[in-house]
Every structure is written in structure tokens, then in C-alpha cells.
Amino acid sequence: MKSDLHRYLRTAREALLWKLDGLSEYDIRRPLTPTGTNLLGLVKHVASVELGYFGETFGRPSAEPLPWFEDGAEPNADMWATADESREEIVGLYHRVWTHSDATIEALTLDAIGRVPWWPDDRSQVTLHRILIHMIAETNRHAGHADIVREIIDGAVGLSKNSDAMALGDQGWWEGYRDRLEHVAREVGGGAESSVRP
DSSP, X not given: OHHHHHHHHXXXXXXXXXXTTTOOHHHHHOOOSTTOOOHHHHHHHHHHHHHHHHTGGGTOOOOOOOGGGSTXXXXXXXXXXXXXXXXXXXXXXXXXXXXXXXXXXXXXXXXXXXXXXXXXXGGOEEEHHHHHHHHHHHHHHHHHHHHHHHHHHHOOOSSBTTBOOOOOOOHHHHHHHHHHHHHHHHHHTTTOOOSSOO
């Protein structure tokens, strides 16, 4: 069972990271939602929280500095990369986090007890099993955000480069499909215009 959970976590990590492939520095940093969601920031955030969950939670802290989590750091500093933080640095951090997390996962049993210091006391005691599930959910949630952002940037979709898991169809088919959905939405919605940009 632990190996299955670990495999799901690894798959989610790879799905998130490949969304950066082939994009310019501008595109990996572009804020594409009103709350600033961007690809490199998603990787930075997930790397940071994973390090905490598989490190500090189980008494296995890392020497990795995370200045964006220190007292006095600006809000949301883990959700974007500054001009001084390169793609290579953020991706390198994520790879080092994988190594640290994987060592924790391999060393402990699923029922090993840890404590999440930033969770409320009444639920801060956890097992490795719970944290594995939590990080699978967290990573997949943000990989889903990255799916949408990457599709907006250049149309690339799917779980990996070699497996898009999408219905077969060329660009014309997809345009017709989207137009049909828009038509149904207007029909059911009474033709009302939305204030949300497509």
C-alpha cells in the first residue's frame, strides 16, 4: 500500500513539473488568474509545503532555506518566483525536496506518528499514511491549476507529454465542441452575458 501511495505522489509531482517544459521565462511566471496563479509559483509552493510535511512533521527537518516562510516574509511569497529566483533554482529545490521526502517515506511505516506544527492542536498529530494522502491531494490540486494555466498559454494539455488522455479531435473539432458548450450555456442561462472573461 505504501508503494502505491508513493507512486501516486511521484506521478503527481511529474505532472506538475512538466507543465514548465518548453515555455519561456515570461510564460512560466505569467499571472493568469485574478489571484496571480502562475506555473513557476505553483512548483515553488508545492515544493515548500512538501518539505514541511515530510520533514518537520516527522522530526526530519531539512537544511533547505525557505525565506518566503520566515517571519516578516510578504504574504503569498511562496506562490511566485522573484526576478532573482530562477527556474533552475525552483526546479532544483523541488528535486531536492523529492529526495528528502522519499527518504522519509522509505524510512517510516504508514502508521508512524508525526505532528504538523501549523495545524490546530486537536488534529496536529498525524500518521505518515495521512500525510501521504494529504500531499497527493495537494499536489494533484495544484497540478490541476497548472493544467488550466498551461492550456491557456499554448494549448498543451494532459497528464504528461506522452499521455494527454483527451478525446481524439483536431483543432477544428475542439473549436466546434467549445462553441457547442457555449451555445448550451447561453441557452440554459437565458442568453445572459457573464462578467467572467473566457
